[in-house]
Structure formats: structure tokens, C-alpha cells
Amino acid sequence: RKFNVAVVGATGAVGEELFRVLKDYNFPINKLVPLASARSAGSKVEYDGKEITVLELTETCFEENEVEIAFFSAGGSISEKYARYAVEAGAVVIDNTSHFRMEANVPLVVPEVNPEDIASWRETGIIANPNCSTIQMVMSLKPLDELYGIKRVDVSTYQAVSGAGKTGMEELVKQMQAFFAFSLEDSEKNAFAHQIALNVIPQIDVAQANGFTKEEMKMVNETQKIMHKEIAVAATCVRVPVLRSHSESITVTFEDGVEVDVNEVREALERFENVEVIDDLENNAYPMPIISTDTDATYVGRIRRDVYSPNIVHYFNVADQVRVGAATNAVRIGLKWIEMENEI
Ligand code: A2P
Structure with a gap:
């Protein structure tokens, strides 16, 4: 029907x-x-x-x-x-x-x-x-939680201007044009509080009483609701001059006593629906916005165990937030x- x-x-x-x-x-x-x-x-x-x-x-x-x-x-x-x-x-x-x-x-x-x-x-x-940043993050958290049990997540995002809609994309393009015309100082700033071309802005959405932004607290509250679990989450959300696809640097702390095996982590992620692993640092292979844009997969790479704590893993996560997100x-x-x- x-x-x-x-x-x-x-x-x-x-x-x-x-x-x-x-x-x-x-x-x-x-x-x-x-x-x-x-x-x-x-x-x-x-x-x-x-x-x-x-x-x-x-x-x-x-x-x-x-x-x-x-x-x-x-x-x-x-x-x-x-x-x-x-x-x-x-x-x-x-x-x-x-x-x-x-x-x-x-x-x-x-x-x-x-x-x-x-x-x-x-x-x-x-x-x-x-929220777009939450979606691509939980796509990688779910298989890892099933594998070892997640206690805490620390994440920094690198979010594209398309998260602010068409006006956000237009503002970056106009500022880049203004830069090449030597008039960047005079260009319009409407979508973002500061110039976004050739800059990064460590604020997405409005301030909350606890010092985090609304976007950061969305990543906390939505992750817990979707995962049905009180996972501790700390987020830093940053706008970067990328047109499309958000990136995230993620640190996951598992339950005490877990000994992370990077191969097990990689296999769990590879098995999960719509997640793709690109993880070959020696050959310069890892997820980037130019890889994920216009695709429906969440890409994960740079998977590595913490140098000090065996129950901690670090990785990089990228997805086209207009599509996947x-x-x-x-x-x-x-x-x-x-x-x-x-x-x-
Ligand atoms: P419109 O083009 O008629 O303003 P974006 O997220 O890229 O900024 O897009 C916002 C979308 O929401 C557009 O399709 C826009 O339509 C629509 N929209 C904004 N305000 C209204 C409104 N008052 N009633 C209906 N649609 C709206």
C-alpha cells in the first residue's frame, strides 16, 4: 500500500x-x-x-x-x-x-x-x-555498549555549517568569497555569532545555567533516552568551516575491569548496520567529511586503546548530518x- x-x-x-x-x-x-x-x-x-x-x-x-x-x-x-x-x-x-x-x-x-x-x-x-550529533554518536555507542558496557562518554564535535540550514551554508560561502575579495571584515554575520570562515566557534545554540550549551545538553539527554541507560556524557560542540558532515572525537569509558581489545571493537562496529570502519592510519585512511558527504553510513576510524586505562577507547566518527543526522x-x-x- x-x-x-x-x-x-x-x-x-x-x-x-x-x-x-x-x-x-x-x-x-x-x-x-x-x-x-x-x-x-x-x-x-x-x-x-x-x-x-x-x-x-x-x-x-x-x-x-x-x-x-x-x-x-x-x-x-x-x-x-x-x-x-x-x-x-x-x-x-x-x-x-x-x-x-x-x-x-x-x-x-x-x-x-x-x-x-x-x-x-x-x-x-x-x-x-x-539531534544530528546524537544520531551519529549513538550509531557507534550501541554496538560498543553491547560489547563491553559503557559507563561514560566524552565527545568533542566538529559541526558543519549546514546544521544551521541553508543560511548557514550561504554565510560560509559568502565569507570565503569576501576573503578572496579582501573584504572579509565587512561580510555579514547572521547565522553565527562570529565569523565562521577560517575560524572555529566553540558554541552551538544558547548557554545553559550549568555552563554547557543547549546543543551539548541535547547530546547528554537524548543519548540517555535512546540508549535507555544513564550513561555519563560530557560534550563540547564546535562549529567548523565545513559545508556538510559532522565529525566527532569520542572517548568511551567502559565498566571497571574491561580490557579493550581494539580488534573486537572494530569487529563490533563493522557488524553494526549502516556503520563503516575506515581505520588504517599508516596509509592515511580514516573518516573525513569529504568521504561521508552524500552517503547514508556513519564512518568510524582512528580506533585506539587509551595509553593509561585499559577500559578506555578513543575514536573518530563522521557522518553526513543532513542525511544520517x-x-x-x-x-x-x-x-x-x-x-x-x-x-x-
Ligand atoms: P520557506 O522557504 O518558505 O521560508 P532551513 O532549515 O534550510 O533554514 O529551512 C527552513 C524550512 O522551514 C524552509 O522550508 C522554510 O520555508 C520553512 N519555514 C520557515 N518558516 C516557516 C513558516 N512560518 N511556515 C512554514 N514553513 C516555514
Whole structure:
């Protein structure tokens, strides 16, 4: 059976990628309904080589178009206001924003890690897609937790500008152009608090009372919710002048008494669905954004045991956060939902 599918935020960075991923995964679509603000209503988006007209997001658009599956990626305030109308129209909402993620009765899902949580979707009609940095991290944490039992995770991120949407990407490109025109000082700074070209910014999202940022605390809280475990997490989230794909330097501390065997770690990661290991330092082989971009895998490399503590492992983790961290994860949730609903 095929479904009527809406994409809210159809003209955004994640929305545009969603159309490509829906096609790549052969999502069973009857009718596709691209939705955005009144500003872009009437413009066209491309799906499977065909142009489809963007409609204005309204309270009644879900009912009018008999939407059954609604992907939301137009920002938290839009989800807050409009998700209910999609649910009332009988649709399941797969939400890419942070708005519903930590609500106790909303499942927060990475299909490779906690697919069983999808089953409680009926309580609210909403399934939340985790933060991009969390998704690619738990993709590597899950097999390692099964292998040895994780106690603590310390992570530093190197996050691409596309995490801030199209405006973030445009700002980096414009600043690079300004640099070559010797006018970088005068270029616009809207998407980020500081110049991002030729710089790194150790702040993503707003400050919290405990000295961490909101993005960093998302990595703590969402990891625990997805893994169903009180793993201690400390994150430092950093914006870097990369267009696409987030990188993460991860240190995992296992239970006391564990003796990390790097080969076992490598094999556990290789066996896990949609994780790929690139780990040959002598031949300069490790994951990088230019490898992961436009792919659906989470790449892991630089795997090494701590020099001092046998229960600690370090590694580097890279994924295309617009796909793995957003569009692809959402589409995989949708496919899993279809599979589970059909079994009922
Ligand atoms: P629009 O292009 O009409 O503004 P990004 O994350 O790349 O910045 O994209 C944000 C997405 O959210 C765009 O598709 C944008 O549509 C959409 N959006 C922003 N504000 C609204 C709104 N008030 N109503 C509907 N869609 C919105």
C-alpha cells in the first residue's frame, strides 16, 4: 500500500534532502505534499525528476490532502504549532526538530538502535528524530555498549555549517568569497555569532545555567533516552568551516575491569548496520567529511586503546548530518513505522 506523504519545510536544507532520500529508499508514496511558508507557496520542488508545487502550511492542509505521514523540518516553533493538526488529521508525525524530543510519551528513535520504541507512537501521534550529533554518536555507542558496557562518554564535535540550514551554508560561502575579495571584515554575520570562515566557534545554540550549551545538553539527554541507560556524557560542540558532515572525537569509558581489545571493537562496529570502519592510519585512511558527504553510513576510524586505562577507547566518527543526522534517519523511521503498522 502507498501513503500520502507531507514534507513541512520542503524548501529548506533538510526538506530538499528528504525528497532525494524518499526516492533513494523507494518510499511507498501515493501523493507527495510539499509544504512551506506563504513566501514559497507556488514554487517548485523536484522529486524523481518531476516538479511538484509547494503549498502553504496551514491548519487545514493536512486534512485537505489526506496526509498519512508528515515529516516536519521547519523549526521547533512550526512543529509546536502545526504538528497537532497533522495528528488530528490522522497522520503520524515524524519530527526533525527538538521540540518534542524529551517529552516522556514521545518516542525518540534511531531505527538501528531503538526501533522498538516506535511502538508507542500512538500515545501522541508523534515520533521524534534526535539531534544530528546524537544520531551519529549513538550509531557507534550501541554496538560498543553491547560489547563491553559503557559507563561514560566524552565527545568533542566538529559541526558543519549546514546544521544551521541553508543560511548557514550561504554565510560560509559568502565569507570565503569576501576573503578572496579582501573584504572579509565587512561580510555579514547572521547565522553565527562570529565569523565562521577560517575560524572555529566553540558554541552551538544558547548557554545553559550549568555552563554547557543547549546543543551539548541535547547530546547528554537524548543519548540517555535512546540508549535507555544513564550513561555519563560530557560534550563540547564546535562549529567548523565545513559545508556538510559532522565529525566527532569520542572517548568511551567502559565498566571497571574491561580490557579493550581494539580488534573486537572494530569487529563490533563493522557488524553494526549502516556503520563503516575506515581505520588504517599508516596509509592515511580514516573518516573525513569529504568521504561521508552524500552517503547514508556513519564512518568510524582512528580506533585506539587509551595509553593509561585499559577500559578506555578513543575514536573518530563522521557522518553526513543532513542525511544520517536528519533526512535519512526520518525516512528510515517512516519505513520502520510502515513495517510495524502492517504487522498489527
Ligand atoms: P520557506 O522557504 O518558505 O521560508 P532551513 O532549515 O534550510 O533554514 O529551512 C527552513 C524550512 O522551514 C524552509 O522550508 C522554510 O520555508 C520553512 N519555514 C520557515 N518558516 C516557516 C513558516 N512560518 N511556515 C512554514 N514553513 C516555514
